[in-house]
Amino acid sequence: MSGSLLDLVKALPTDPSWGPPTTTETMLNGVPYAAFSKGDKLGRMADWTTEGKDREGRGGRQQYNQRYRDQIYGAGPALQTVFNIEGQNEENTFSLVDNSRTTIRTRGFGRGGGTVFRGRGQRGGPTQRGGRGTFQRVGGRGGQQGYDNRGGRGGRGGRRFGWKDYDKPQRNREASVQPKDSWKVVEEIDFSRLTKLNLETGDGEDIDDYGFLYYYDRSFDKQPGAPTSVKKLNVLERAAYNITTSNDPVIQELAERDEATIFATDNILSMLMCAPRSVYSWDLVITRHNNKIYIDKREGSSLDMVTVNENAADAPLEISEGNKDSINSPAQLMMEATHINNVFPLQTVIESDTAKREMPHEHPFYNASEETDPPASKAYKYRRFDLSLEADPEPLHLIVRTELDAVVKNNISGEDQFLTIKALNEFDNRAQGSGGALDWRTKLASQRGAVVATEMKNNSCKLARWTVQSILAKADLMKLGFVSRANPKTSNDHIILGVLGYKPREFAVQMNLNLNNGWAIVRTFVDMVMKEPDGKYVLVKDPNKPTIRLYNVPKDTFEEDEGDGIGMSVVGEDGEE
Structure with a gap:
């Protein structure tokens, strides 16, 4: 075996039945050629992704490549020498200019990479931030990210997951009404299509006014959160009415006089106009009769209930979903909030037979000979809106029954201003479902804007509905009361921490509420019913999808x-209706 490798290759037996044919050539177009041997073992594949040893001189895979990438497996030392000589000749044609290593100090961001600009801030473009020691991350995964001066990393962008967020049960809410086999689907529309609609409608006109209003007690307008403004929420027994559209005698009379084509109440209409903000399931009953459309609610409908933190990212859990605190379940919270909104407006007015605002017509639902409790301060304004389009052959009008809760004297002009009074309630800012709400007792006075902004986020649908109702009634002001539990562990006693006043249209701008979109939603569903024959139709919000x-x-x-359809409720000492 003292001969050369070439002689050894020639001496090996050949088997033409398998493998490529052997050759005696050692050059291929002037390039050294390594002969193939069937007995060679494959050492490793060629790695074309490595650019050599890294800048820091670390070992590992790069160092392995540097040492062994030029070796040829399956060939003898003679052919290896040929390849090495060729490589040396190529390297000799280059001259080394600088062999000093340049160290680039970088800030690691993990996944996503990106660049950090820091140092003394200066005035620049809209993407630059001024100030000493301020900087920002550009690009990377999840968009733009910020870092504090201590070098801490901010969020990755997108949704921020909480502790064991992956392990939370899937929300499978029940529908407000279960469709039956006899129900036929006419149309299905998702919220993304509804939010793109637009219909310009005027401010509306007054038709008739009924009822009376007491004057608002200005003592509730003290500094919210201050110790002097805290009052106990009292329960007063007053007769309140919540009658659906088709059972309203005034609406029946207006329909006979052919004053409009569509009839609804502000509670029902606000739900339809704010439908894209809703999360919980709800339903409406639409009846078409003699080319007239009546939008009603069911007996015991969820529209009569006031939701709590419906739009929160982590909404309250049902008992079946693992909520161990029963008083903070959605059903119990809605009953609590509904009770508060029934009794709170009664306490904020000054009841006086001599100082009250009488409307041109008497209370349409109160009968003094039959009722034992006095009526609550309430005025019913029936207003008409034009929903016509230029292409309509006939005008399309809608009449809505709106409600006002109180009246107050303007400090400058002395004129009467109409109010709607609502109440936000705090149950427990540390409980599940609180939506990151601040402690009202300590933050309402110093961080009023943050408290209201959090409520706008967690109760977007509820506040939007209240704002729409105030605009429909042409109210001058909307009073929002902040009511909290006296003890977070019980829902029986409550205290009033303060009251804030807002102009409805300005509040709508803050909430990004577009009334033209709401009117377009109403017109869309009216057109769907108008294409169908006379009959009864039900509009149902899907409990788990943004679909109607x-x-x-x-x-x-x-x-x-359904009962007799009177819809009267008496607020008692226990808070039940």
Whole structure:
């Protein structure tokens, strides 16, 4: 075996039945050629992704490549020498200019990379931030990210997951009404399509006014959160009415006089106009009769209840979803909030038979000979809006029954201003479902804007509905009360921490509430019903998807569950209606 490698290759037996044919050539177009041997073992594949040893001189894979990448496996030392000589000749044609290592100090961001600009701030473009020691991250995963001066990393962008967020149960809410086999789907529309609609409508006109209003007690307008403004929420027994559209005698009279085509109440209409903000399931009953459309609610509908933190990222859990605190479940919170909104407006007015604002017509629902409790301060304004389009052959009008809660004298002009009074409630800012709410007792006085902004986020649908109702009633001011539990562990006693006043249209701008979009939603569903024959239809919000479905239902649907349709409620000492 003292011969050369070439002689050894020639001496090996050949088997033409497998493998490539052997050759005696050692050059291929002037390039040294390593002969193939069937007995060679494959050492490693060629790695074309490595550019050599890293800048820091670390070992590992790069160092392995540097040492062994030029070796040829399966060939003898003679052919290896040929390749090495060729490589040396190529390297000799280059001259080394600088062999000093340049160290680039970088700031690691993990996944996403990006660049940090820091140092003394200066005035620049809209993407630059001034100030000493301020900097920002550009690019990277999740968009723009900020870092504090201590070098801490901010969020990655997008949704921020909480502790064991992956382990939380999937929300499977129940529908407000279960569709039956006899119901036929007429149309299904998602919220993304509804939010793109737009219909310009005027301010509306007054038709008739009913009821009376007491004057608002200005003592509630003291500094919110101050010890002097804290008052106990009292329960007063007053007769309150919440009658649906088709059972309203005034609306029935207006329909007979052919004053409009569509009829609704502000509570029902606000839900339809603010539908894209809703999360919980709700339903409406739409009846078409003699080319007239009546938008009603069911007996015991969820529209009569006031939701709590419906739009929070981590909304309150049901008992079936693992909530161990029953008083903070969605159903119990809605009952608590509804009770507060029934009794709070009664306490904020000064009841006086001599100082009150009488409307041209008497209370449409109160009968003094039959009722034992006095009526609550309430005025009903029936107003008409024009929903017509230029292409409509006939005008399309809508009449809505709106409500006002109190009246107050303007400090400058002395004129009467109409108010709507609502109440936000705090149950426990440390409990699940609080939505990151601040402690009202300590923050309402010093951080009023932050408290209101958090409520706008967690209760977007509820506040939008209240704002729409105030605008529909042409109210001058909307009073928002802040009511908290006396003890977070019980929902029986409450205290009033303060009251804030807002102009409805300015509040709508702060909430990014577009009334033209709401009117377009109403017109869209009205057109759907107008294309169908006379009958009864049900509009249902899907409990788990941002979708609304319109069903054609039998005429006797819900009639077996309805009572006399009076809709009166008496607020008692226990808070139940």
